[in-house]
Amino acid sequence: MRRRCFLSLLGAGLLLPVRRALAWAKPDEFKSGEVKSGEVDLLGAQLQLGGAWGGSAPADAAAVIESMRVGCLAGVALVSDGQPKRLRIDNKTGRNPSVWLHSGQSTTAWVTVIVGTRDWCNLAYQFGHELGHVLCNSWERNAKPRNPCQWLEEALAEAFTLRGLQRMADNWARSPPFPNDAAYAGAIRSYRETLLAGYRTTAHEQGMAAGFGSWFADHEALFHAHGGLDDARGAVSTMLDLLEDDAEAVADLGALNRWPGRSGIPLPDYLDRWEESCAQLGAPNRLPGRIRGLLANG
Helix, strand or coil: CCCCCCCCCCCCCECCCCCCCCCCCCCCCCCCCCCCCCCCCCCCCEEEEEECCCCCCHHHHHHHHHHHHHHHHCCCCCCCCCCCCEEEEEECCCCCCEEECCCCCCCEEEEEECCCCCCHHHHHHHHHHHHHHHHCCCCCCCCCCCCCCHHHHHHHHHHHHHHHHHHHHHHHHHCCCCCCCCCHHHHHHHHHHHHHHHHHHHHHHCCHHHCHHHHHHHHHHHHCCCCCHHHHHHHHHHHHHHHCCCHHHHHHHHHCCCCCCCCCCCHHHHHHHHHHHHHHHCCCCCHHHHHHHHHCCC
């Protein structure tokens, strides 16, 4: 079924791909300040689409992306003082979706997805994960992933998109972005449950029943060299438990990575800096302490 969009792409037409050499910036000092009244936040940032969308109408893809953005961010306090003014989403070929840490247009967060024609569940899922990284302040050119704590951001971004898929499905059932398409909410829920079942199985196989602290102790040496989502799979369902029904915990993600070293510092220091950042921005400051508590168990 072709799902036609009755919403226009916000603020921009289809953009041509841009190829630009990547240049890393030196880490800035701890940022300060707040989002000023009237400034654009991540929920209101202008959407732009680029890349090749094949048989998918760009306006349709934009409607799905906007539906997922609302599912992920509605009701969440967006506290970061470094939010992009624009979100660009390119569909390309390749193996891994990503946030492209480009050297130009510093006010644009640039996300790459890899999806087929009208593969809306996969589009929403991939976009949601990368949006999680943007929320965690990992979109500017100095945001290169760093061990030993990158695994935690990956697990949180994955939990963030799983949370968003549930809320997107609920919204879709009530008010679908395409006419007469409320039933597609069931496909979104099924897609999410399949993903979550896989993460729960991995957690069980990795001995999570003994406690999160024990699980981390078994994997800590690995995280000094590896920090991808595959390495963090066992932690995803635990992070989802923390985020699922707690918008204040989600808000704390906006205080991540605002210090020199970002995720390249030891985990106890990472949690300390995160709590300091939450206090500076007036974030709820719930999530770092809850993760610290989990680490103390087992």
